[in-house]
Amino acid sequence: MQQGDIIRRTPALERLLETVHPFYLNADYRYFMVLTQTCDLVSxxxxxxxxxxxxxxxxxxxxxxxxxxxxxxxxxxxxxANAITEQGQSRVRMFLKSLLNNNNHEYFYVHEQVNKGIGDRMCAFLRLSISLKTEHYAIVKKARILSLKPEFQAKLGWLVGNIYSRVGTDDWVPRALPENEWNELIENIVKENVVTLNDKKVESVKKNTPADVVDAWDTVTAREAVNGAQGRKLKDEVIEIVTTVLRDANIIPEDLMGKAVLNLQQSPELKAKVRN
Incomplete structure (x- = not known):
């Protein structure tokens, strides 16, 4: 048995967990990963x-x-709405790229391998660990279904041991996938797992809807409200940016801001250039 081995839930292992760590019978805990160093597992x-x-x-x-x-x-x-904005989606996308390349200290990504018994994309929660006495070694070993390649064992050891020197492993690009397919994979994972709403519409609903009304919404109602909202007009955003810059530069005094905004809103030149 080695560090990084993936362990399936067998009846024998479940009986053991029921005795010593019953919380780990949680249905979401589909598999387990060995964190103990390989050298300590040698007989x-x-x-x-x-x-x-x-x-x-x-x-x-x-x-x-x-x-x-x-x-x-x-x-x-x-x-x-149990959703995020487009800006939030961009951050989740960046997080996923780091996660799938196993550069996150909290998790270790395990890609689906249906032929090996792993039917979904999974993650090892490195801080969510338990200890079993070595007298149960045979039960754990018998439940093993996969082992990591040596370079990924090293990466796991680096993550678990918090060693401050990066262990090199092949990233998805270009070894496993070309960049366009890698980006498509990330996009698909995001779309499958996260609902994304338009930033401007979220802001509009937040600004124009009383808090007690929002509090009463369920998920479906909240999403419908945002999707049906009118986003803030580009012209209004441009006017706000321009007037704010001029005010902060002391070109327009604070007491003339309202007049400046009104003049810009009524400007035929601006209306012609920014039509929405």
Whole structure:
């Protein structure tokens, strides 16, 4: 048995967990990953060097994405809609690229391998670990279904041990996928797991809807309200930017801001250039 081995849930392992770590029978904990260093798992004179085997839970990738997306639900409209804005989606996309290349200290990505028994995209939660006594070594070993390649064992060891020197592993681009297919993979994962709403429409609903009304919405109602809202007009955004810059540069005094905005709104030249 080696660090990074993927362990399936067998009846024997589940009976053991029920006795020592019943919480790990959670249905979302589909598999487990061995975190103990390989050198400590080698049998010497009939004994294992370490008294314990550390395992962490492997859960669906969707759970990781949901956690990350919630960071960008920055107002009650987004929370009620259980969605993020386009700007938030961009950040989730960046997070995913780091995650899938296993450059995130919290998780270790496990790609779906149907022929090996892993039917979904999964993630090992490196901080969600338990210890089993080495007397149960045979039960764990018998449940093993996959082992990591040596370079990925090294990457896992770096993540788990918090070693401050980067272990090199092949990223998805260009070894596994060309860049266009890699970007398509990221986009598909985001679309499958995250609802994205227009930034301007979210802001409009937030600004124009009383808080108690938003509080009463369910998810479907919140999404419908945002999708049906009128986004802020580009012309109004341009006017706000221009007048703010001029005010901050002390070109327009504060007491003339309203007049400046009104003049720009009525400007036929601006209307002709910015039609929405």
């Amino acid at each position: 010497r004179d009939g004994a294992i060097a370490t008294p314990y085997i550390s395992l962490c839970a492997i859960r669906p990738l969707q759970e990781v994405i949901n956690r990350e997306a919630k960071k960008y639900q920055t107002n009650n409209v987004l929370k009620k």
